[in-house]
Amino acid sequence: MSKNHEIPLCDLGQVSAGPSGSLLDRLHDGPDGVPVISPPDLTDHHTVDTRRLRRVPAEDRNRLSRFALQAGDILVVRQGALGRLALVEEEHATWFYGSSCLRIRPRREHVLPEYLVSYLSYPPVQRVMLGQSIPGTVPSLNSTILNKLKVTVPPLVRQHAVVEALADVDSRITLQRQMADRLEALRPAIFGELIHTARRT
Template identity: 25%
Template sequence: MSRKVIPPGYKLTEVGVIPEDWLLQKLGLHASFRTGPFGSALHKSDYVDGGIPVVNPMQIVDGKVVPTFSMAISGDAAKKLVEFRLSVGDVVIGRRGDMGRCAVITEKENGWLCGTGSMIIRVKPSCDAAFLQRILSSASVISAIENTSVGTTMINLNQGTLRELQIVLPENKNEQIAIANALSDTDELIAILEHLIAKKQSIKTATMQQLLTGRTRLPQFAKHPDGTIKGYKSGELGHIPEDWEEREIGKFAPLQRGFDLPASKRSEGLYPVVYSNGIVNTHNHFQVKGPGVVTGRSGTLGKVHHIACDFWPHNTSLWVTKFINSDSKFVYYIFKYIGFERFASGSGVPTLNRNDAHSFKVAIPSSLKEQTAIATILSDMDAELTVLEKKLSKIRNIKQGMMQQLLTGRIRLPLDNQP
């Protein structure tokens, strides 16, 4: 039997290989615990809008406390529960339901109340609170907590479980802080990207609204050949550009139900089968020449897909049979902007009413070139969003890897000031 090779500078413990200068100890050596007050300690009359927030598990989101100000109590009620008030540097953890919901209390949350579904972890000087929060939200520790907590339908975390919980941590507190800071920097980068994506998405939504209704014209289509500005005209849909027209969907992008996929045609192949909710590569024969636009027929309404290659529209989908003086990508964006959920019918599984969709009128440019130009701008914005979303996904994956490596000591960070 081969023996496990221990790398230099590491040691073997009951939880695996860890650095020689790291500790495997019970959490109770580094913190004390206080369960939130029993429900009977608070009465309905104690709750007020805009009072002192109460922190229950649902107020702990992604390692931060997100208050619900309707879940707050009066100052008088809080005075009776001083021992349950949160202090800067505490870790508050949810003790019911999903484990791993925990956050470090900052100056902003100082004095807020630990709710009945939460627990206060008062961290001792030997441990950094931010590092401990990362430990408690790691997959391995969550699993250990779940395996030792009580409850069958809903896990209930108690003080004894936390007190006896074995954790791995650097003996050097500076290293704990360095690890927590590195993970916080990654969180900050993720938050910046999330904010940027949300901002870009809002800009795209506003751009769609302006360009697809003609409220904003692209410069190359906004003027007559003599240089005068093109005006607007009145119609059933209100004011639209003078060189646009109101057309029923059925007159420029008629829809047809997709086809059954015979078992004999199913194989790993080249052409995508487009279902109501996505694309699956399953066969080597196509039914329709691309490009095309497909939307859900039943159940998954509102999902619209632009397909650049040849494809097989599945019978759960509706597909545009022909583009009559219309650009396929422009039709795709028009369909997304309209929101095909509006054409749902049926009391059970919602089904798209094709007749209602066909008779629905929209304003579109008479010029195919203008349609294509609008679609190109929106497509470029989508491409930028896709790049950012892939980058965000990659950084999230990197963060998960960092947590696994840093919190177990497999990767060590350089420390500027050794004790």
């Protein structure tokens, strides 16, 4: 492809719903077993927060194998906090995803997972996606809605350039946040020092 194309998501990857609640009937909060990623585990930065993961017993692995994740998969919340999504990293491979998530498995010969997660989190695209959600007490998305979503797909070379540029921006944001956190932690000490200095003078 030499220019951007508008392509339905169904032609760029496979969209799969999470397991039904009955299949996750042995989900627990203990430290043992296979982690299951749920909507609360998806962060605003499109990553997976592993601190509060729930798990299923290891013997359920075969029974739930079709819901196993691979690096490069994208998880999208389908019920509740719509619009939240995350890119699955290598460390999450073989984990499972919960019933309130949809899994997108990109076809890498057409679209980079990193590009697709950035595209799906782009505010105008989010508005389109959420505008197509199924209304109700708890609005929801389903595989049909996502499959029909049009994606602007530039050539892979351009996708790589976009991903690299965004990665550079993200690294700068991270540095600024770390600096702000350090200053916030130092603030009480600085205030105390200023008070003591004022008393001595």
